[in-house]
Amino acid sequence: AETFFGGHIMAMVTSKMYVDGVELNRMGQHLELARYPIHWHLVGESGKGQYIKNAAIHDTFNRCVTVHGTNDVRVENNVTYNIVGHCFFLEDGIETGNEYVHNLAIQVKCHMSKPCVPVNLAANGEISGSRQAIRQASMFGTDTLLPSDNTVAAYWITNPDNTFIDNVAAGSDETGFWFSLPEHPQGAFLGSEDSLNTWPRRTPLRAFRGNVSHSNFDGFMFDRNINEDNTFDLSFSAYTPLEDPADPYSAMVESHFEDLTSYKNRNGGIWGRGELHVFSNAKLADNAIGMTHSTGTFGSERFTSRLVDSLLVGETDNIGSPVTPEEKAYGRSLPKRLIPDFPIRGYEFYDYRHEVVDTAFVNYQDNERRKTGALSWLLFTGAAVTTESTVAGAEFVNAKPVYFPNIDARFDNDNRGGVAYRTAAIHDLDGSVGGKPDAYVLIHDGENDSVATDDTCVIHPTWNASVCTGDVGRLAFRPGQPVVAPAPGALRGGFGFGYVRPAPRPAGAAPVAPPTPQPPIALVRNGKEFKITANQSTVRAGTEMQVLTARPEVSLSLSEMAKDSWVVFELPGFANATAGKQQSSLDALRNATETSYFKGADALWVKLVIPSAPKGMGRDQFVPSGTQASITVNR
Secondary structure, eight states: OOOOBOBOEEEOTTOOOEEESOEEESBSBTTOTTOOSEEEEEEEGGGTTOEEESOEEESOSSOSEEEEEEOSOEEESOEEEEEESOSEEEOSSOOOSOEEESOEEEEEESSSSSOOOOOSOOOGGGOOSOHHHHHHHHHHOSSSSSGGGGGOEEEEESOSSSEEESOEEEEESSEEEEEOOOSSOOGGGTTSHHHHTOOGGGSOOOEEESOEEESSSEEEEEOOOBOTTSOBOSSSOOBOOBSSTTOTTSOBOOEEEESOEEESOSSEEEEEEBSSEEEESOEEESOSEEEEEEOSSSSOSSOSEEEESOEEESOOSOOOOOOSHHHHHHTSOOSOTTOTTOOEEEEEEOSSOEEEESOEEEEEOOOSSOOEEEEEEOTTOOSOOOSOOEEESOEEEEEOSBOOOOOOTTSOSOOGGGTTGGGOEEEESSSTTTSSTTEEEEEOSSSSOOTTOOTTSEEEGGGTEEEEESOEEEEESSOOOOOOOOOTTTTTTSTTSSOOOOOOOOTTOOOOOOOOOOOOEEEEETTEEEEOBTTEEEEETTEEEEEEEOOSEEEEEEESOOTTOEEEEEEETOOEESSSEEOSSHHHHHHOSSSEEEEOSSEEEEEEEOOSOOOOSSHHHHOTTSOSEEEEEEO
């Protein structure tokens, strides 16, 4: 029987290792820690000047090049092929100053002979069984060295204070480049003073440019950070570098990811999570989804991500290798073979404020096989949304500018009812998307039409969207909430990112009953009824609408709107307001310049007026909790 037991080369504490022009194969020992083809082990600062370059490493049983507790090593111009487990491996998160330049990793696998059991962002139509069971098998199985090896990466990066320039990840079973950052370095360093003084999630990026990732499941993954037990989460921690990583009050700094190329990935070209992430001169093509990015601190900064001077292509002349009947009939490979009608899209907006600037989109056109669009939203997100994610300077060549797909459970991975997606919006600053400057592109799919849309808007049926001018903000049916600054460390790349794993339920304890659902709310405007999901909606300034509900009390709040913008609500069956100025007539209410109410014969009328301009481009303006005007009414 095959033992998968090979040789290994290890430089230890006092060693010096210089490797140039060698070939290594059948190296490493499967499922054995510290038994890798090339391994710098706890060399520390003495790594400076040491290197491996111009090497061929192939058909290995356990990784390719491991740098562990070692700084300032150079890994350059190496080619690897048919590797098991994370290939280029920064082990614990303590490693800094290492340089990875012009390396090529081809075919990286989770296991010698068994398939991966990944915890990834696959769509529901691509998986069988429950996600919980898959996660359990992936994280706590015995077929990989680390749980993350089941979602294997060509480049596993645990500290951003390293250099990655002009590297290529080609054909990983799962991930090309993966930033999986611990809160503090782990493994041999867990709990040490050095570890406690090191904050990878808060550490500025040294250099990450010119890297290429293709033919993987995900190309670039800047999310899913590692936990102390070597499991990882799909969110709840983020890369939010600070000027002084040890000081949670210090200013957050921009991270620049430059000249990245990502193509032929079965899922995403780029997925990120954090704040002030700038992607410039990216080239993304033939992916199911070009780019998606999520917030790291709930929109506290000037922007969450910015894509600038980039090119996204839906389908190139590279037809791939058609295999399935659907692909052969289509004449090219499809990114999601199990969902051949999956709607490919260039850029997905997600929670909080993102910017797409001076970027071109090419070849996003519907056909009989599938629908598509250059700009969209994460399918079918239940996370918080903003009306102030923006586009400027966009160019569309043979490309449908926008597509909001109809909700289809096969296409997403966790929509939680799609409660936020149902209110999706994009702010078109210069009219490069919809032809009208300072306009909003709103979902308009027949099921989730926005109350902000009326006959002054332009309807684009193939986009499932409308384009409306005017001041569009957000309406919430909950009490107004003040802006609260994050506690030190709580939202700065530590484990306190808005999530605590619940304690296991005691044996024999009855499950907690879900809260009693409230009666629904509907809005009526211009004779059309709009259903409200999850107590939220987009809304346009200067409009009047009726609120229909059986609830005994309703709170209405506005956010993300300009000073002096207003909205009038008629609430049949309601009689009292807890705030605002009482007006003597409906005309007086309509002419009011401050939040007011008027008691009619069978309805309460309310006018919410925005009293002050937003303070800036961060939390004060764009987070839904940053309410600008609110009122509570009852019967």
